[in-house]
Amino acid sequence: MxxxxxxxxxxxxxxxxxxxxxxxxxxxxxxxxxxxxxxxxxHGCANAELAGCNWTAAEGMLCGCCALTRTRPDDGDDRALDAFRRAEAAKRRLVYQLDDLRLPVTDRTADPRHGLAFDLLSSRDRPVTTGHAGGVITIDLAEGDDSHREAVRARLDEPYRTLLGHFRHEVGHWYWDRLVADGPALPEFRRLFGDERADYQQALSDHYATTPGTAWAESHVSHYAAAHPWEDWAETFAHLLHIRDTVQTAAAVGVLVAGDPIEPHRSTPVDAIPDEHGDDLDVLLATWTPLSRALNQLNRSMGKDDLYPFVLAPRVHAKLKFVDDLVRPAR
Structure with missing residues (x-):
């Protein structure tokens, strides 16, 4: 950032x-x-108190980010509203990055059938499944609770699980419909990721019925990415956003790691960080590798787990480049 x-x-x-x-x-x-x-x-967003929103309002009472939320907890549900505030904070970071990448963020007013909307729901009283369907992203607000999220992460044997990561992953599904589905990129997608016409529910059932192993690491960014081509895309999309955001933040605050080919920039004006961080994915990854290793070492020094517990295989690089070429077309 x-x-x-x-x-x-x-x-x-x-x-x-x-x-x-x-x-x-x-x-x-x-x-x-x-x-x-x-x-x-x-004029401030009407959700300043309710969601801790610090954005200016758009055409109505809400800012453009808060207006994307279709469903939220009731006003009297204080516990759920605390989780709602954390979710909205993560969503603001997501929307900021999508804007920064110049990706379209089309709401349900502009596109009532397929526009983007968020249902932020509490699973305290009923089951909630985090996911995406037809432009509506559902987030279980329990994912904002550290103890709950860590328990799920450990049960699923995942190396990484965050609220912001959920938002980035699920919005990746929405962008697949806009950037890949039925378009010229579809044949190359199938070559790299596989055929998305494979039975999705069966693929997920098979995934959860098997132990992770290590074979997935040769061609996927995570074990979950190996479940189905759609999940592979969403996980790769999310990782691209992780990498871009962290590298941009490092440059903005002047962090330079040995082996990093990009000079740091201090961003006082809005456009003080030029696009050289994004136009060449090879340069981006050459920056990211030593930076992520340094961040992992710093985390270990604080007694924490690795900040980025992943190793990107060459076939994953190819997938990242495919996503990046669609996310950031030649300008």
Whole structure:
């Protein structure tokens, strides 16, 4: 993510800030400007209290990100609303990155049948399955609870599981419909990922009935990616977003790791980080490899597990390039 500065004193701001800690200026993130602006010069999102939203409102009372949420917990459900706030914070990071990549974020108003919408539901009283169907992304708000998410991660023997990762994975399914399905990229997709016409439910049943093993690592970014070509795409899409966001953040704050071929940039203006971070995937991955290793070492020094517990095989590189070419076409 790019860095932001206070419009009054130029102090460094986090993306989640609603007030500058140095001069006290109230700020909001303005989506069209992709910058922090003074709150008194803008109209805030109506979800400022409910969802902790620090974005300016769009045409209505809500910002463009909050307006994507179709279903949320009831006002009186305090426990679920706490989880809802965490989910909306992750969704704002997702939407910011999609905007930064210039990917279309079409809502249900613009496309009532296939537009993007989010159902953020609590599984405390009824089962909720995180997933995507016809543009509607359902997120189990329990994924925002660290103990629940860690228990599920351990039960499924996953090396990595985060709320933001869920959003990136599920929105990847939506973009498959827009970037691949029935289009010119479909034959190459099938060559790299496999035939998506294979029975999806049977593939998932087979996946959960087997132990992970290690063979999947030769051609997939994760064990779950090996379940079905659709899941392979979504996992690869999510990993591309993980990598791009982290490399961009490192550049924005001036982090340079030995072996990293890209010079760091400090991002005071919105476009201070040029697109050289994204136009060549080989350069991006050459940056990411030493950076991810350094981040893993730092995590271990703090007694934590690896931040990025994956090794990207050459066949995964080819899949990442396929996704990247669709996500960032020649400009």
């Amino acid at each position: 790019r860095t932001f500065t206070c419009p009054e004193c130029a102090n460094l701001l986090f993306f989640e800030n609603s007030r500058c800690v140095v001069c006290g200026t109230a700020v909001r993130y303005d989506r069209p400007a992709r910058a922090m602006v003074e709150a008194e010069d803008s």
